[in-house]
Amino acid sequence: MKKWLELLATAWVGVATHKLRSSLTILGIVIGVGAVITLMSIGRGSTASILSNIQSMGANLITIRPGASVSGGVRGAVGDVRTLTMEDAEAISQQVSHISAVAPSYSSNLQLVMGNQNMNSQVTGVTTNYMSVNNMTIALGTFFSEDEYYRGAKVAVLGSSVAQTLFGSANPIGQQMRMGTIIVNVIGVLESKGAISGSPDDAIFIPLTAMQQAVAQPRTPQGGHIVSSIALTVSDQQYAGNVVNEITSLLRTRHKLSPNAENDFRIRSMEEIASTLSQATRTMTLLLGAIAGISLLVGGIGVMNIMLVSVLERTREIGIRKALGATERDIWSQFLIEAAFLTLAGGIIGVIVGWGVSWLIDKMGVMTTVITPDIIILAVSVSVGIGLFFGFYPAWNASRLNPIEALRSE
Numbered sequence: 133m134k135k136w137l138e139l140l141a142t143a144w145v146g147v148a149t150h151k152l153r154s155s156l157t158i159l160g161i162v163i164g165v166g167a168v169i170t171l172m173s174i175g176r177g178s179t180a181s182i183l184s185n186i187q188s189m190g191a192n193l194i195t196i197r198p199g200a201s202v203s204g205g206v207r208g209a210v211g212d213v214r215t216l217t218m219e220d221a222e223a224i225s226q227q228v229s230h231i232s233a234v235a236p237s238y239s240s241n242l243q244l245v246m247g248n249q250n251m252n253s254q255v256t257g258v259t260t261n262y263m264s265v266n267n268m269t270i271a272l273g274t275f276f277s278e279d280e281y282y283r284g285a286k287v288a289v290l291g292s293s294v295a296q297t298l299f300g301s302a303n304p305i306g307q308q309m310r311m312g313t314i315i316v317n318v319i320g321v322l323e324s325k326g327a328i329s330g331s332p333d334d335a336i337f338i339p340l341t342a343m344q345q346a347v348a349q350p351r352t353p354q355g356g357h358i359v360s361s362i363a364l365t366v367s368d369q370q371y372a373g374n375v376v377n378e379i380t381s382l383l384r385t386r387h388k389l390s391p392n393a394e395n396d397f398r399i400r401s402m403e404e405i406a407s408t409l410s411q412a413t414r415t416m417t418l419l420l421g422a423i424a425g426i427s428l429l430v431g432g433i434g435v436m437n438i439m440l441v442s443v444l445e446r447t448r449e450i451g452i453r454k455a456l457g458a459t460e461r462d463i464w465s466q467f468l469i470e471a472a473f474l475t476l477a478g479g480i481i482g483v484i485v486g487w488g489v490s491w492l493i494d495k496m497g498v499m500t501t502v503i504t505p506d507i508i509i510l511a512v513s514v515s516v517g518i519g520l521f522f523g524f525y526p527a528w529n530a531s532r533l534n535p536i537e538a539l540r541s542e
Contacts, residue, residue, distance in 0.1 A: 161435070181500045194401045243310075287317050440529070442526070
């Protein structure tokens with residue numbers, strides 16, 4: 133123990149003797165570690181933000197959309213064929229087990245006119261189940277009732293972005309607006325869901341029965357009412373896989389698809405979407421960490437350079453120590469500890485700097501950042517590892533010096 137304390141004391145003297153040089157070496161590690169923590173916290177924050185937005189849509193949500201058409205061996209875009217009907221939604225509700233609610237919808241882009249404001253927006257005709265299925269919350273007013281739905285009442289619930297565009301800071305409840313060829317009364321405004329794909333913030337919702345009056349809802353050759361999508365919730369997440377399989381079998385039978393034919397619909401669950409996006413954002417986080425790691429690598433090269441200079445300057449000291457009985461291992465340990473000390477100090481300060489920058493970015497609202505213990509442990513461990521790796525050669529070089537030749541050096 134005493135021997136190791138002596139080695140630590142000797143290493144500290146070596147670092148403290150050249151304060152400016154040691155400080156600049158530590159600064160290189162600080163920048164590298166700080167960059168790793170900051171960029172990885174941004175990546176983790178982005179992942180958390182995306183998953184939070186997806187979860188806000190409903191963890192047990194399953195969405196069915198029309199599939200892609202195939203013509204001449206070329207696959208078209210998803211949703212370019214109309215294969216889902218109201219009757220499909222009713223069959224799913226009645227024949228598939230473990231389903232809490234089913235909400236078919238039909239969407240169309242319509243021109244909206246409110247005073248001197250004019251815009252095109254996606255208008256979606258929905259049933260009364262739509263809000264609960266999609267985990268939406270009313271911020272102002274109410275959603276339409278069962279009675280209003282069956283009467284085909286001309287009422288509308290606005291997404292938060294649409295309400296802001298058309299009415300600004302004014303209260304939209306009770307206001308009238310033209311929507312295509314009909315005039316509707318605004319009865320509610322939804323809470324914002326954030327910037328996610330398919331966000332209701334930019335949409336307007338009216339009863340599906342009223343939608344049929346605003347636009348001509350297309351029908352299948354068999355007379356079925358075409359819908360844009362069917363959303364449903366599973367009573368328990370553990371049944372999601374079974375529900376998807378049952379729906380697939382039911383729709384293939386209803387659409388009279390041959391065994392070798394591809395599905396003319398696409399089923400997506402929130403769990404599947406979350407898994408896909410999580411994998412993509414994890415890859416992005418690792419990429420950001422690798423980019424920041426380059427600066428840490430440069431800092432490690434700086435450590436090696438400084439240690440080589442230190443060995444050259446202290447050749448005579450090494451010769452004296454070896455003449456007094458110091459072993460090669462003692463010399464090697466001394467310089468290796470010195471290199472590890474520089475990088476450890478840089479790592480600790482870098483953690484503080486990286487944490488501070490990440491906190492500042494989050495508080496300023498630039499983007500969400502998340503710092504987890506594994507990021508800190510990784511950054512500090514890598515910084516110390518770099519010190520040991522790049523300090524090995526200078527330490528080994530010092531331990532191999534011939535004491536006689538070292539004593540002769542000026």
